[in-house]
Amino acid sequence: MTNNFVFEPDMAAKKIFVSREFNAPIEKVWKAWTEPELIEKWIAPKPWIAKTKTMDFTVGGIWLYAMVSPEGRKHWVYAKFTAIENGRTIATTGMFCNGDGNPIENGPKSYRDTQFLSIDGNRTKVESTIIFEEESTIQMFVEGGFKEGSSMTFNQLDELLALK
Numbered sequence: 001m002t003n004n005f006v007f008e009p010d011m012a013a014k015k016i017f018v019s020r021e022f023n024a025p026i027e028k029v030w031k032a033w034t035e036p037e038l039i040e041k042w043i044a045p046k047p048w049i050a051k052t053k054t055m056d057f058t059v060g061g062i063w064l065y066a067m068v069s070p071e072g073r074k075h076w077v078y079a080k081f082t083a084i085e086n087g088r089t090i091a092t093t094g095m096f097c098n099g100d101g102n103p104i105e106n107g108p109k110s111y112r113d114t115q116f117l118s119i120d121g122n123r124t125k126v127e128s129t130i131i132f133e134e135e136s137t138i139q140m141f142v143e144g145g146f147k148e149g150s151s152m153t154f155n156q157l158d159e160l161l162a163l164k
Helices: 026-034 135-143 146-162
Strands: 006-010 015-022 049-055 062-068 074-085 089-097 109-119 123-132
Touching: 006 135, 006 146, 015 135, 015 146, 026 109, 026 123, 026 146, 074 109, 123 135, 135 146
Parallel strands: none
Antiparallel strands: 006 015, 015 123, 049 062, 062 074, 074 089, 089 109, 109 123
């Protein structure tokens, strides 16, 4: 089955729309997006890995994790959950930070709204709209391989979803 990957940047509006279908029921996809031990298995494009330091999956809670290179370099990411509708929606504010969760001064900030939709054949469609504060940030994401990285991580999620 096709996964129908969509990646549509809108530079003028400083936003990116990403959509992808998965051959798994919504409950299974939701779990893979919300449980740290599962997220870590797919969210970082190989050969990088993700390591969660803390995750409080509640509105107002945070997920602090590092993208770790094969050499051990860590790029810390802070995501604050601004809305959660169980099995349907996750909204976050994201930014780069240090290992203690302190934002990098004048660092890029984004707002992500992710929807989980059941589709025919017991499949799931995930749609994310990512809005950036600065034009330079969306440009960095678009030119820095975010499309390719997203495609790679979604393929890794396909592999994880096929295991059980």
